[in-house]
Amino acid sequence: MGMTISEKILSRHAGLDAVHPGMLINAKVDIAHGNDITAPIAINAFRKAGGKKVFDRTRVVLIPDHFSPNKDIDSAEQCKMMRDFALEQELVHYYEVGEAGVEHALLPEKGIVVPGDLTVGADSHTCTYGALGAFSTGVGSTDLAAAMMTGELWFKVPETMKFVYHGKLNPWVGGKDLILYTIGLIGVDGAIYRAMEFTGEAIAELTMADRFTMSNMAIEAGGKAGIFIPDAVTEAYVKGRALRPYTFYASDPDAVYHSTTDIDVAQIEPQVSFPHLPSNARGISAVGDVKIDQSVIGSCTNGRIEDLRIAAGVLKGRHIAPGYRLIVIPATPAVYRQAMQEGLFDIFLDAGGVISPPTCGPCLGGYMGILAKGERCVSTTNRNFVGRMGHTGSEVYLAGPAVAAATAVLGRLAGPDQLT
Amino acid sequence: MKFKGKIWKFGDNIDTDAIIPARYLNIWDPQGLAAHCMEDAAPQFAKQVKPGDIIVGGENFGCGSSREHAPIAIKAAGVACVVARSFARIFYRNSFNMGLPIFESRELWERVQEGEEIEVDADTGFIRIGAALLPIQQVPPFMQELIADGGLMNHLAKKAAR
Numbered sequence: 300m301g302m303t304i305s306e307k308i309l310s311r312h313a314g315l316d317a318v319h320p321g322m323l324i325n326a327k328v329d330i331a332h333g334n335d336i337t338a339p340i341a342i343n344a345f346r347k348a349g350g351k352k353v354f355d356r357t358r359v360v361l362i363p364d365h366f367s368p369n370k371d372i373d374s375a376e377q378c379k380m381m382r383d384f385a386l387e388q389e390l391v392h393y394y395e396v397g398e399a400g401v402e403h404a405l406l407p408e409k410g411i412v413v414p415g416d417l418t419v420g421a422d423s424h425t426c427t428y429g430a431l432g433a434f435s436t437g438v439g440s441t442d443l444a445a446a447m448m449t450g451e452l453w454f455k456v457p458e459t460m461k462f463v464y465h466g467k468l469n470p471w472v473g474g475k476d477l478i479l480y481t482i483g484l485i486g487v488d489g490a491i492y493r494a495m496e497f498t499g500e501a502i503a504e505l506t507m508a509d510r511f512t513m514s515n516m517a518i519e520a521g522g523k524a525g526i527f528i529p530d531a532v533t534e535a536y537v538k539g540r541a542l543r544p545y546t547f548y549a550s551d552p553d554a555v556y557h558s559t560t561d562i563d564v565a566q567i568e569p570q571v572s573f574p575h576l577p578s579n580a581r582g583i584s585a586v587g588d589v590k591i592d593q594s595v596i597g598s599c600t601n602g603r604i605e606d607l608r609i610a611a612g613v614l615k616g617r618h619i620a621p622g623y624r625l626i627v628i629p630a631t632p633a634v635y636r637q638a639m640q641e642g643l644f645d646i647f648l649d650a651g652g653v654i655s656p657p658t659c660g661p662c663l664g665g666y667m668g669i670l671a672k673g674e675r676c677v678s679t680t681n682r683n684f685v686g687r688m689g690h691t692g693s694e695v696y697l698a699g700p701a702v703a704a705a706t707a708v709l710g711r712l713a714g715p716d717q718l719t
Numbered sequence: 720m721k722f723k724g725k726i727w728k729f730g731d732n733i734d735t736d737a738i739i740p741a742r743y744l745n746i747w748d749p750q751g752l753a754a755h756c757m758e759d760a761a762p763q764f765a766k767q768v769k770p771g772d773i774i775v776g777g778e779n780f781g782c783g784s785s786r787e788h789a790p791i792a793i794k795a796a797g798v799a800c801v802v803a804r805s806f807a808r809i810f811y812r813n814s815f816n817m818g819l820p821i822f823e824s825r826e827l828w829e830r831v832q833e834g835e836e837i838e839v840d841a842d843t844g845f846i847r848i849g850a851a852l853l854p855i856q857q858v859p860p861f862m863q864e865l866i867a868d869g870g871l872m873n874h875l876a877k878k879a880a881r
Contacts, residue, residue, distance in 0.1 A: 323861050336744045340787055343747075348872040366745060373745035423785040423809055439787035439813035441871050449875065453861070487732055488779035492808050521779060523808055576732065663741035663784070684736045684783060686759045 301551025303459045305494040305526055308434040308548055312417040313454075320458040320557075329416040329433075329543075331446035332360035332392075334402055334659075335367050335374070337421035338381045340440035345447055353388050354450035360392040360411060361385050362402040365659045370666040400631025400657040403427035403515060403599035407507075408631055413537060414529045415546030419446055424599050424681065426517045430510035431537065432529030432547060434494075437518060457494045457523045458557035459550075460485075464499035466565040471715050473609070474509030475601055475679065475699035477501075478516040479570040481562065483580030491521030493557055496550065498528060501564040507536040508605035512699075515600045516681050519577040569714045571677070572697035575685045583702060583714040593676040594619075594707040595688075596700050597628025597655070598662045601679035604629075604637045606700040611643040613704035613715045614650040620710030625652035626668045632657060650707070664688050670695075677706045720820060720841035720866075722799040724771040728833040731777035733760060735810065738781065738789040747788065749795035756792040768796050773837060776803035777828055781810025790819040800839055802846065802855070804828050815862050816871040822846075823856035 302310065302317060310318040312326040333341050338361050345353075353359040361381050366374035385393035392411055399405065403424050406412045416433040419425065421443035428435035438452070446452045462481060482489070495517045497510075505513075510527050517525025527533070529547040537545060571586050573579040596602075596610050607629060619625050627647050629635035635657060638644060644654055661668030662680040670676055670689030675696065678688065683695035696712065705715045737760040739752055746752055757764035774793065780803035781789060790813050793801065800820040804827075814821045822839060827846055830853065831837060838847040839855070846853045858866075868874035 323859065337785065337787070339747050340791075344872050348876055371745060377745060377747070421785055421787075423783065425785075437785040437809050439785050439790075439809060439816060441787060441816035442812060445816075445871050445875055487782060488805065488807070491779060491805060518809075521782065521807055663744075664736075665741060665744075682734075682736070682783060684734045686740055687736055691759050 300555065301553035303496060303550040303554040304432065304528055304548045305434050305459055305524060306456060308415060308417055309454060309456055318456045320456050322456045324454050324456060325451055326417055326454055327451050328419050328446050330358050330360055330412055330418040331443055332362065332402065332406065333421040333443050334365050335363040335378045335381055336365045337440045337443065339377050341421055341443040341447065342380065342384045344441050344444035348444065348448065350448045353447045356389050357391045359390055359447050360406065361390060362394055362405060363396065363399050364401050365663065366665050367399065367658060368396050368656060398632060401599045401602055401659055404602055404630035404634065407431060407511065408633060410537065410540030410542045413541045413543055413545035414533060415548055419452060423518045424515050426522065426525050427511050427515040427599055429514035429517065429524050429526035430507060432527055432533055434524055434526065436523050457492055459494045459496050460490055461496045461498065461556045461559040463559060463561050464501035464564050465561060466501055466563050468501060468504065468564050469568060471569050471701045472567055473699050474505055474512035476567055476570040477564065478513040479572050479577065479580040479697060480567050482516065482520045482578045485520055487519060487576050487578045488521040490517065493522060494524040494526060495520065495522045496526050502527065503530065506605055507532060508603040511603065512600050516577065519681060569699060569702050571702060571712060572683060574683050574694040574696065577681065577683060577697060586712040589712040590675065591677050591706050591711060592674045593624040593626065593668065593670065594703040595626045595628065595661050595668055595676060595678040595680060596703050597630060598659065598680040599630065600681045601700050602628055602630025602634065604634050606679065607634065607638045607643050610700040610704040611646040613701055614708065615646050617650055617708050619651040619707040623707055623710050625650065625707045626655060626661065627652050628655040628658065628660065630657055661688055677703050677712065679703050721838065722773060723838040724773040724799050724836065725769065726773050726775050726831055726833060726835050726837060727764065727768065728775045728831065729760060729777065732779045732782055733776050734783035735781060735786050735789045736783055739786065739792045744786065744788060749791050752788050752792035753795035756796040765796060768798065770797035771799045772797065773839065774798050774801040775827060775831060776801060778804045780806050782807035785809045787813045787817060790814045790817055794819045802827050802839060815865045818866065818870040820866065824853055826853050
């Protein structure tokens with residue numbers, strides 16, 4: 300019986316010839332990482348269990364990004380605790396403000412995670428690295444503590460749902476639109492406990508940025524992983540970055556899937572997910588007249604250079620609506636510098652926007668763009684739960700960078716085609 | 720393991736932002752988190768919850784973030800256990816790892832009202848509501864072991880000692 304890419308990666312890391320869905324396995328992890336919110340609890344658990352040294356100082360990665368640069372005294376204490384631990388353990392991949400970025404943009408960019416890896420992170424959007432052809436999943440702080448100590452973790456082998464994207468993408472449609480559409484199709488628990496595998500000729504055309512966006516949001520359908528079969532696009536991205544040798548795995552033709560869903564991308568227009576679930580997706584032509592107060596362009600979902608280029612392309616020579624706030628957050632220092640050198644900052648500033656240092660900040664209601672009661676934000680982030688970006692009476696509309704930029708210009712939900 | 724307590728009933732897709740809003744993630748002391756538990760879903764919860772109370776949820780309970788602060792807040796608030804139609808996977812893992820008892824029951828949700836008293840008997844695998852008995856979903860033996868050992872870190876320590 301053939302195996303899916305996910306099953307192959309899990310079996311290899313468990314030292315088994317084959318695994319099948321439902322099996323409980325113990326597997327070696329290539330990378331275990333945490334952030335300033337989740338690491339303190341993991342460090343505490345690590346110490347309480349008598350942990351002295353992490354299993355490998357090159358494979359335990361800590362990134363301050365959620366409430367960093369420190370947003371308040373409590374956040375400063377959490378960051379300090381993580382920093383002290385990273386120094387004590389002589390971690391190779393601890394990045395201080397100035398070098399740090401949003402973790403799920405930073406780890407692939409620096410080649411820390413590579414194709415064929417089994418990686419865990421104490422952050423639900425760790426599934427982002429599935430775009431590289433790695434099996435990558437979010438865990439909690441105690442799991443991270445165990446992985447930091449032993450380099451291993453228990454897993455239940457998931458079933459895989461296959462999504463096949465056919466046809467040619469419409470203008471302004473990218474990875475964000477495909478994944479919002481897909482979550483709309485199956486619901487926020489449509490892939491619960493399962494891996495999602497994204498394939499098809501429309502996928503082959505996608506940039507790595509688009510693929511990271513799709514894998515990133517697998518968790519919003521309840522998925523354990525969102526994985527791509529690596530190809531020439533993957534190779535071009537990892538070549539020159541990868542810090543370790545990597546392996547390209549592919550699913551066998553006779554691999555067994557939970558289900559296969561065919562999607563014709565020609566039917567998909569730019570998407571917006573309405574409050575308060577990522578599954579409330581609608582095409583831009585069906586959004587109606589919704590007044591918006593703020594756009595956030597950034598995050599582990601859409602804070603890469605490709606995303607900023609799309610937003611700048613829409614905003615060039617235009618100004619945001621009166622009273623509107625546009626907040627642009629390049630996800631990493633490298634993205635920040637690149638955007639600056641390409642002149643994108645001038646476009647954002649001329650449009651009336653503000654540019655934030657890399658941080659998760661407003662995505663989870665931390666800081667740098669929190670909403671008041673009754674305010675609405677269109678955001679390129681990944682969650683629109685009640686109170687996610689501020690007051691419980693505020694609203695978050697999820698979209699890609701093109702819609703977030705066009706909406707900023709008109710002050711109401713809109714796609715770039717509606718701009719004159 | 721037996722738990723007898725009053726029910727707090729919640730709907731589907733209770734996310735981790737509802738269980739513990741991210742604005743409090745600069746706290747990691749369990750009692751500090753408990754003071755804000757369920758704040759955005761049921762503002763009165765943290766003040767009125769009594770030790771031994773039971774949370775009943777719908778589908779996909781604990782969806783969203785990987786924050787272990789969520790089960791920590793629930794446990795520190797004194798909640799004895801959570802019974803839901805289904806759990807989001809990271810919340811499910813976290814609960815076993817840090818020792819919050821959770822159970823899946825497809826039927827319980829529509830059978831009970833807020834404030835009602837139920838008894839969850841993990842040993843026999845049944846929930847008692849008045850005279851009625853509802854089965855709870857079997858937990859794999861490995862996960863029963865985790866709970867019996869007092870969570871993942873204790874399990875690893877015991878395994879190393881064995």
